[in-house]
Amino acid sequence: MLRTAAHHAKKALTIPRYYGKGLLKVLTEEPAFVWAQAIAFKTLVTLLPLLLLATGIFGLVIRQEDPFTTVSAFLRNFLPSGQSDGLVELVMQLQKASGAITTFGAVFFLVTVITMFSTLRYVVGAAMGESRHQMRGIVRGYLFDLRMAAQVGTLFLMSFxxxxxxxxxxxxxxxxxxxxxxxxxxxxxxxxxxxxxxxxLVPYVLTVGMLAQLYFFVPRPRTPVRSALAGAAVAAVLFEIAKNGFAIYATHVADFDRYAQEGEGLGGLGGVFGLILAFVFWVYVSGLILVIGAAVAALHERRTRPRKSRLRKLWASKAGIFRRHRERVEAEAIEAHTEAAVEPADAPDVSALPPGGDGAALTPHPAEDDIPGPPSS
Structure with missing residues (x-):
């Protein structure tokens, strides 16, 4: 019994060691921090167009009297509690100053949001591994980004x-x-x-749903559903932990509000500067969590999906290539077997064959002295 328990304990310890080594390899050998910086910059650029587009959808399509209230509620769910109020107020002022959304503005905002999904698509695909993921072309990539934007928007509407x-x-x-x-x-x-x-539950389920879509649809070929859900669940838990931890850090350690104090030389822009600085840092941390979730999904797939089934699927998808390869290997094996059968160790000496090639081996003629004579009478 003790031996069985020790065996199961040893087997259970291999799981965190496997994922720990895999994540350490991704974070040290891949430019994961550069990917997080790209996500932070792209999110900062596309935040206002994204919120204005969402406000326009809730106002024009759903006919809400105050659509920004719904958008701000979702924004507060995805931001640390200590920093969300100031950012929501800033975006609300910009939204009021921008006026009504026009058709041209909506198209521009949509294109801007699609470029953000392009960045996410590249980062997730690279985090999955170059040997695992095949990049899409330019046109197919943008069409895929438009599709992902529609799917995520539908998920937002369902949660709402x-x-x-x-x-x-x-x-x-x-x-x-x-x-x-x-x-x-x-x-x-x-x-x-x-x-x-x-x-x-809705914010957590919404986070898992969005991340699972990225981890499932972005890689080519697609990952198993359970691997995508595993990576999304881990990333969502880390996201909630990081959100609470960042709220404590921003309140007691970083003190981003010090930029709004007098004498700092920034005047009235001090509060906005500190707010943007805190937001960019938070999105940077979220980008790292996105990369970690993608790596976990790839590691889970390699651990749970049998190699034999992958080869079988690859064989079925490229049957012609593998058939020609199999025929060539079989022909080489038959040829090698034939050559080995023709030249065994006990084969007759071919040099003793007559020039005529009749296949009869030459036997030495006996000498005349050795020929017995006729019997004497």
């Missing part, structure tokens, strides 16, 4: 519908309970708890 439905149910739970003869207080308490649960 779930949250809005939970809020409506919580607000009307008392009246509905009274109509069917139930206790309004008890039903209201249950509905309030359900709303809190939905509010807690």
């Amino acid at each position: 519908a779930i949250t809005a439905g939970a809020r409506v149910l919580s607000a009307r739970s008392g009246a509905l309970a009274a109509q069917v003869g139930l206790d309004p207080g008890l039903v209201g308490t249950a509905a309030s708890g359900l709303l809190q649960l939905v509010t807690f």
Whole structure:
């Protein structure tokens, strides 16, 4: 029993060692930190167009009276609590100053957002490994980015519908309970708890859904669903841990608000400068988490998917190439076997064959003295 327990414990310890060595290799041998910098810069450039486009969609398509409230709620879920309020207020002022969204502006914003997905596509593909991922062409790449933008936008709308439905149910739970003869207080308490649960789970599920789409659709060929979900789940957990840790760091250690104090030489721009600095640093950390999640998905695939099944799928996809290779190998094997059979160790000496080539071996003629004479009478 102790030997079995020790065997299972040793086998369990190989899992963190496997992923630890793989992640260390990615972070030390690949330009992972440069990839995170690219994501941070691209997010900073495309943040305002993305939020304005989302505000326009919620205002024009869903017909909300205050669409920016919904967008800001999602923004607060993805930012540390200590730094989200200032950034939301800044973006709201820019949104009010920009006026109504036009058709040309919407197209420009959409193109800008697509370029951000291009950066994410390159980073995720590179983090998966060059031997694992084949890059797309320019046109197919941009079409894929447009598709990913539509999928992520649909996911946002679905999460918004779930949250809005939970809020409506919580607000009307008392009246509905009274109509069917139930206790309004008890039903209201249950509905309030359900709303809190939905509010807690929706951001995490939304994060897992977005990351799983990137880890599943970006690589060519696609990763298994369970590998994409494993990488997305790890990245989402790290994202929540980093969000809370960054809030503590920004509040007690970094003190980004010091740029807004008098005497720093930045005047009225000090608060905005500190806010942008904190935001870029947070997006940089999020980019590292995205790279780690992609590496975990690739490592999970290599660990769980049997090599034989991969070769079988590759054989099926390129049957002609492998058939010609198999025929050539078999022909070489037959030729080698034939040559080995023709020249065994005990083969007859071919030099003793007559010039005529009749195949009969020459036998030495006996000498005349050795020929017995006729018997004497």
